[in-house]
Amino acid sequence: MTDAPLTDDREPARVVAEMIDHVLRLAATWTAWDGRPVPSGDRIYTPHKAIRRVADHLVDHLAEIEDRLAGRVPLPDHWHASMITTAADLAPFTEHDLDEARSRLTRLARIWTARLEALTPDQLDHSPGEGWTLRQVAFHLGGSCTTPTRWATCPADIRRHAQWRCSPFGALGADTGQRVSGVRCVLSRS
Template sequence: MTNEIPITDDRPPALVVTAMVDHVLGLAATWTAWDGRPSQVDQRIYTPHKAIRRAADHLIDHLAEVEARLAGHETIADRWHASAITTPADLAPFTEQDLEEAASRLLRLAQLWSDRLNALTPDQLDHSPGEGWSFRQLAFHLAGSVYYADAVGDLSLVHELPAS
């Protein structure tokens, strides 16, 4: 993930966010094959649970920012350690039930983002109130949350045996 100003294009911002969630859940569908060994990327550890947690937290944090700015309030700073820490819960096996919970959570967050972004005018998307990136830029920034899922990767081939 980066803090550089996000580059945007002509895609609808709501579609950018929902495509990110679809990508994360597409990879997560393979994570029940996870063998319990974390991935290390950029000196950080990633697991299926951590990837889901980070994607969801990112959606929540920036949605709170959008809503606060639209209401004319200061945003509450995120004081969490993000991906710098790995919790014991992050190391738990990733089950079908975990996948169902993740899908439920992420799809509902994607719907909230889609509803919010689709309700804004192009001017509101590009000239957003308050301090920070425009809401269009925030949506494109969220697309970078695929990073967490990509760090775990596609585990569908992990348990396949070599051809005889």
């Protein structure tokens, strides 16, 4: 296990839910993706890969804490994570895909909220088994998509990585471009 995540006085359930909200705000821009994977180091990223990785990360740690609370040893980590890019990762990211991502991640947020809110402060800070405390696990999840260096789990706003010019609604005219989460985007003609 790597260095323990820093925690603060925020409720762990809120930390996880805010990360998921952040991902979904970004995902609202991904329907503007031009189909080209975004390279970062020795890996590439796409909208579908980001959603897959966020969901897998949430499921992996949820299984870990459920095992630990039940007195079981968690399964070893055999995820390929962002090291692989599947054919499904390369598919276009449509409004339907965004709707599916919202449904999937919103449900995972509810499950995490219910689990974390059911724990006492003592259970959060003195967790059974080996590894981080359950509070630290929540903060680890919360930090996994909120910094620019975390592309392995969650790519940034696609508008910064595609040939799209974006501005607040109204600035580009009523009939131009595609509306994306409070922003209007048009394909750059340059």
